[in-house]
């Protein structure tokens with residue numbers, strides 16, 4: 363099976379590409395390298411540097427290539443930034459998907475997997491969050507993914523495409539051999555930031571609010587291992603290959619951990635003290651997000667291997683301690 367992976371140099375994309383290559387898929391990565399790293403791309407994948415906002419460029423660079431399916435990771439994905447710069451999200455994220463889907467239609471490619479997000483659910487009033495939970499996006503980022511999901515539903519309805527949308531909760535961790543891991547050019551995510559404090563690369567972490575209605579007052583998130591997410595894409599791909607039905611799945615471990623529990627777990631696993639201060643709440647942060655992933659477990663047999671925070675943080679730590687400065691390129 364020949365698969366095009368957009369954003370395959372990024373965090374979740376590169377882990378999925380590596381697993382696809384291990385399993386013998388023929389993979390082409392399309393990435394503009396604005397956020398991704400060339401060193402994160404598996405050596406067995408073909409790399410095409412292109413920007414999905416450049417519609418003519420995509421047509422030119424992918425001319426005469428046939429693919430069986432597309433996995434679309436490429437996107438701006440920071441909730442906080444999306445509030446500051448909404449057009450980078452509801453503008454660029456949507457335009458990239460429009461250009462990609464247009465190119466797919468012209469080239470008769472009709473299998474599509476979307477990286478979607480738990481941010482679709484904003485501040486849900488019911489936990490755990492299943493696929494029937496009401497969608498009220500929590501930010502322009504979530505809104506951009508919802509617009510793309512709506513486009514897919516429309517195209518799916520007219521039999522132009524068969525798709526699976528995977529709504530990730532909080533991705534974390536690194537590849538099993540620690541050969542690749544999480545490295546954002548500007549880090550805003552909790553687990554890598556706390557690990558950077560343990561490594562002495564930062565003095566302290568600021569906890570964004572400890573007055574939420576949660577067990578210790580800090581926000582609760584469902585951390586899901588990046589390799590488990592990668593496996594979900596492969597199951598979805600195989601399912602799309604065998605069936606002509608589109609669907610959506612929520613992807614989390616089903617466990618909720620508070621910000622303080624993450625700090626404690628990093629201290630325990632690394633054996634280093636992590637200094638923190640408590641600051642103001644961050645705009646748009648929901649107090650608690652925990653997934654129900656029963657649907658994908660039941661329908662595709664997805665079983666997360668990293669089923670607790672300790673395993674996830676240990677895996678992240680392996681990568682960060684060996685690569686304190688991240689990827690070279």
Ligand code: UFG
Pocket residue numbers: 439440441479480481530531532533550551552553555567568569570571581582583621644647651
């Ligand atoms: N946090 C802090 N201090 C920090 C950074 C984060 O207290 O310096 C807290 C946040 O307030 C939040 C939790 O740690 O409560 C997790 O924050 P992250 O920034 O790591 O992740 P988010 O939950 O904001 O968002 C992530 C992805 C989104 C995705 C979402 C789905 O970045 O793309 O998970 O749940 F939509």
